[in-house]
Amino acid sequence: MPVHRPAQSQPSAAAGPRRVPTVLPPARDDVPAVVVAHGTAHLEGLLMIDALLERVRFLRPGLPVRLSFVSKAEPRPDVVLRELAATGAKEVVVLPLFLGSGYHVRHDIPTAVREATKTSALTSAIAGAPAQDRAGRLRVHVARALGPDPMLAQVLAERLGAVCGRLFGTEVVLAAAGSLDQRATADAVAMAGLLAERLGMPVRTAFLTAAEPSTAALLTRLSRRGRPVAVATYLLAEGGYTQRLRDTAALAGLEPGAVRTPRVAAPLGSHDVIARLLLRRYDQTLFG
Structure with a gap:
């Protein structure tokens, strides 16, 4: 079976050999x-x-x-x-x-x-x-x-793994703070897509405030389905939002018909x- 490779343009003789930089520019530390x-x-x-x-x-x-x-x-x-x-x-x-x-x-x-x-x-x-x-x-x-950035997806995946172990068969939710600015909401949705690529499985997006779907409504619905639910905390540090997210997950597990309590990963942190x-x-x- 033939192997298809991308075509490569050949430099002309007049242009001379192609120069490839061997040293990257030094990292700067002179600008605060x-x-x-x-x-x-x-x-x-x-x-x-x-x-x-x-x-x-x-x-x-x-x-x-x-x-x-x-x-x-x-x-x-x-x-x-x-x-x-x-x-x-x-x-x-x-x-x-x-x-x-x-x-x-x-x-x-x-x-x-x-x-x-x-x-x-x-x-x-x-x-x-x-x-x-x-x-x-x-x-x-x-x-x-x-x-959004793939490096953040790496950290989110590690935080999920620390609280849930293997994620096979788990409903994964990325919980973001939420904003009235649709561009910020779109950024969170894009981040869920990057996390889904990292995990190789679907990831839903929910918001603690100002945007839909709300974290409370989504976690309540998912906790009734019987499958484990894991929440990726898309927040940087501990604070009012992280406490609200843990309380929301705990209440979802106490709702009538709930089978499991969602597990909440730590924020991105240091x-x-x-x-x-x-x-x-x-x-x-x-x-x-």
């Missing part, structure tokens, strides 16, 4: 990174985020990494950006610690960047800096959200793969 998280009042969640950033610092020694929050915790990203500008930073990479392109990524972060750059330019003008210094004194590069994904977003933003 400002990680922007949602924020939580739960100590365990804050510690989990802090542990994740320690992994980032371990993987990229020398890279200045600052943490900020858009809600429920401080400092705010515009404050951190102004502090970096005051210390003489010329460039900054903002890394959204969000799983989709929802309101915080599309509104809160750009607003913080505008406020910080406007304030730093004003401070420079008051100080009497030359015009060329006042223009673009702080250059801010904003990375895209973490998800995993080395998440740290590497953050650094990948940093490199992608600087190198294009």
Whole structure:
């Protein structure tokens, strides 16, 4: 039986031998990174985020990494950006610690960047800096959200395996926070597709708030069917949503007609793969 291979174009003699780069460009650590998280009042969640950033610092020694929050915790990203500008930073990479392109990524972060750059330019003008210094004194590069991404599917699969073991014959649900922004909802659905590819089995999507189907309704329905139900927690850290998800699963198992209680995996958390994904977003933003 013949083997079909993709056709390869031959370089012309005039063009000379094709040069293949043998050395990748070195990883940069000269531009500070400002990680922007949602924020939580739960100590365990804050510690989990802090542990994740320690992994980032371990993987990229020398890279200045600052943490900020858009809600429920401080400092705010515009404050951190102004502090970096005051210390003489010329460039900054903002890394959204969000799983989709929802309101915080599309509104809160750009607003913080505008406020910080406007304030730093004003401070420079008051100080009497030359015009060329006042223009673009702080250059801010904003990375895209973490998800959807196959690296997240790897972590979700590991978390599921830790709580359920083998998943054969199991109904798998990816539970996301939910958003009124349809783009964020679409990101979660796309992430369920990537997890399905990773597991080699169907994955349903449900939301804790603002979008349908709701996690409560879906888990209640599935728990009555008799097959095991496993929930992939598509959340970064412990907080109010993770507690709500565990409570929802427990209540679904107590509903009349329920045969099994859904098992809920841990959130993504401080995993080395998440740290590497953050650094990948940093490199992608600087190198294009």
